[in-house]
Amino acid sequence: MVFVPTGKHLVAGEWLDGESTFQSSPAHGPSHSFAAGTVEHVNRACEAAEDAFWTYGYSTRAERAAFLRAIAEEIEARAEAITEIGSQETGLPEARLQGERGRTTGQLRLFADHIEKGEYLDRRFDQALPDRQPAPRPEIRLLQRPIGPVAVFGASNFPLAFSTAGGDTAAALAAGCPVVVKGHSAHPGTGEIIAQAIDAAIRRTGVHPGVFSLIQGGSRDVGHGLVKHPRIKAVGFTGSLGGGRALFDLCAARPEPIPFFGELGSVNPxxxxxxxxxxxxxxxxxxxxxxxxxxxxxxxxxxxxxxxxxxxxxxxxxxxxxxxxxxxxxxxxxxxxxxxxxxxxxxxxxxxxxxxxxxxxxxxxxxxxxxxxxxxxxxxxxxxxxxxxxxxxxxxxxxxxxxxxxxxxxxxxxxxxxxxxxxxxxxxxxxxxxxxxxxxxxxxxxxNGFPTGVEVVDSMVHGGPYPASTNFGATSVGTMSIRRFLRPVSYQNLPEGLLSENFLG
The missing domain is CATH 3.40.309.10 (Aldehyde Dehydrogenase; Chain A, domain 2)
Incomplete structure (x- = not known):
């Protein structure tokens, strides 16, 4: 399969051009032209993500798991083309990209398995005590619920595992949150072919197309507009301390402040x-x-x-x-x-x-x-x-x-x-x-080891106190990373007719 980028954005199931373009700067091979994102693209993607949340956020765990597995399969179907364009754009050796692709599909499947088990819901149940004195106690249940649309910023150093369909995207989709990705301009062709795989998975499984959008390039206003958009409820970021801190401050300054999960770097002594x-x-x-x-x-x-x-x-x-x-x-x-x-x-x-x-x-x-x-x-x-x-x-x-x-x-x-x-x-x-x-x-x-190499497993923490990350209680790798895009909700005296599968098993 020979892949030639179209240079378009994927916004809620549609491949869109832009008014201006930018050129990729590959380590070797041909340069390609890409449409530059705009604030209008951001608005359209975020509104579609909110619309998608009302179905996707309430889909069954089995449905979301099937979607995640379909994304993994569509990525694997484009394996050789992904390696070729990724190597051209980044200069990374083919073996490294093949390994990173395996990590990307592996973590998608890991999250599929994880949500099917249901343990991430942290179900809690306190029975009613109608005869308690001096006052009766109601029945109370607790579940973790998805927070809404999530913005993800692709990383420069991991074109697959920390970018378009990487760990932040996989965790958010597993939680039930639609995702709007701001692609990294260092590897826009790689971002596009992964977006094509996600688009194919959307069409295969019938989920709402607003569940995923990819916006490429554009001025700083595009990234800022995404972070400040009122439909966005959290941000995942991997990048520099300066860039991450600026976006963190934007999140805190919003009329509705939202969490910013930034992994900002480390010297790892x-x-x-x-x-x-x-x-x-x-x-x-x-x-x-x-x-x-x-x-x-x-x-x-x-x-x-x-x-x-x-x-x-x-x-x-x-x-x-x-x-x-x-x-x-x-x-x-x-x-x-x-x-x-x-x-x-x-x-x-x-x-x-x-x-x-x-x-x-x-x-x-x-x-x-x-x-x-x-x-x-x-x-x-x-x-x-x-x-x-x-x-x-x-x-x-x-x-x-x-x-x-x-x-x-x-x-x-x-x-x-x-x-x-x-x-x-x-x-x-x-x-x-x-x-x-x-x-x-x-x-x-x-x-007695060296830290280069992060296992994608239940027990992994990839995060740390500031400035390594902006939220010391979170991880961007491993199944615990799903917690970033969930919030606990208590339900009091909920009748049996309102109990979904999440409450029961």
Whole structure:
């Protein structure tokens, strides 16, 4: 199947042009022209989503599960074309896109299974106590119910798993919420072919076409208009701290404030304890280099900081890391803008007197090569900029004098998506001291692993305290992410004739 983008938006079952266009900027292959979204497209999509909610929001769990599975099947039917256009637009290798496609269809099916079980409804039931004194108690039931139309912003670094039919969309659709997606301009062709798959699933299953819309490109007013539209009841976002914070503030400033679930980035610090470092410094250095440079470092879970206690073992670790990084060839970054931001981040580090360069390379155009720097714990705590994310394969080693200083350093970190402890049996006491600190800082705490790679399972949390995300009680990965798009409703003295399947099983 050869896919040539039409360049149109999908709005409530119709493929629409726009008054102006923008050009894609692929890493290789042909550029394509796409219609730029407008506020009118947003209004039309949001009104259609509200109309769809009155049927889709009250559909059976089996009907929604069938829709999710149909989307997965339609994506798989376009597998080769998705890989081709995705690779052209992003520069990601085919194997990575194939894996990401599997994750995308897998999480759609996971949510289908999840809602069929019904446990997400959190059913609660308190029987009536008519004879209770001094006053009788009514019968009370509780269910989780969908909140209404949801806006989703596609991510630059995951054209499939965090974009058009990605985790936010899958969770919202599973909950019973129609979705309006603002596609990311880094991969509009990939967004369009996924939207075609969703459109085909809509037609197959007969759900209301307003249940999904995709709007591409457009000025900042388009994104702002989507967030501020009164029909939208929540926003899912994966992207930069600056962009996410601006949209978060818009959500809070609305006449009806709505939740903004933003995943905004992280430096994901690792703490290498002495016995682990003594036993396997070289292996840890090689492993960190692999994780740091995976996908050109363009993962929100990229472990950008390693904290070690000074000494010969730390020297072995840094030497092994430098050696491994030196063997990594330049990699293509997702967009010209991301590549420039990486070069700017490298420049910020190279000009600071608080760091020492261990490995510096030249990155140009859309290619990135790894860089490694070193600082002390005291200098790190004194220079806030050293703890800011550089999106790409740049690492920082922080050397501390003692384990007490390591614990104090951990307390100084802002919120993170992940934190990691590398330890051996002799490090158990030190790890016990660190764990309470790290679990306050992050949504996921790892031991003897590297955080790049997020399992899509019931127990996963992909989120954390601000600025890692804007809602520390939420996750954007795993079945618990459906909770973002539900709200509890209590029902008092509901007669049997009004009890739906959700109450009964």
């Amino acid at each position: 690792m703490f290498l304890l002495p016995e682990a470092l003594k036993a396997r410094a070289e292996t840890l250095g090689q492993g960190w280099a692999g994780s740091l440079t995976m996908g050109a470092g363009q993962f929100c879970t990229n472990p950008g900081i390693a904290v070690v206690v000074k000494g010969s073992d730390a020297d072995r670790f840094t030497a092994a890391t430098v050696e491994a990084l030196g063997k990594v060839a330049p990699q293509t970054m997702l967009t010209d803008g991301i590549a420039k931001a990486y070069r700017d981040g490298q420049e910020r580090f190279s000009t600071r007197n608080t760091v020492k360069a261990l490995l510096t390379t030249e990155s140009s155009d859309r290619k990135a090569s790894p860089n490694l720097y070193e600082t002390t714990g005291e200098q790190f705590l004194a220079d806030h900029a050293l703890g800011e994310e550089v999106f790409g394969p740049l690492g920082l080693v922080v050397r501390v004098d003692t384990l007490d200083e390591m614990e104090n350093l951990a307390r100084g970190f802002e919120g993170q998506l992940t934190t990691t402890i590398h330890m051996d049996g002799g490090d158990l006491d030190a790890a016990r001291r660190l764990l309470p600190v790290l679990e306050r800082k992050a949504g996921r705490v790892l031991v």
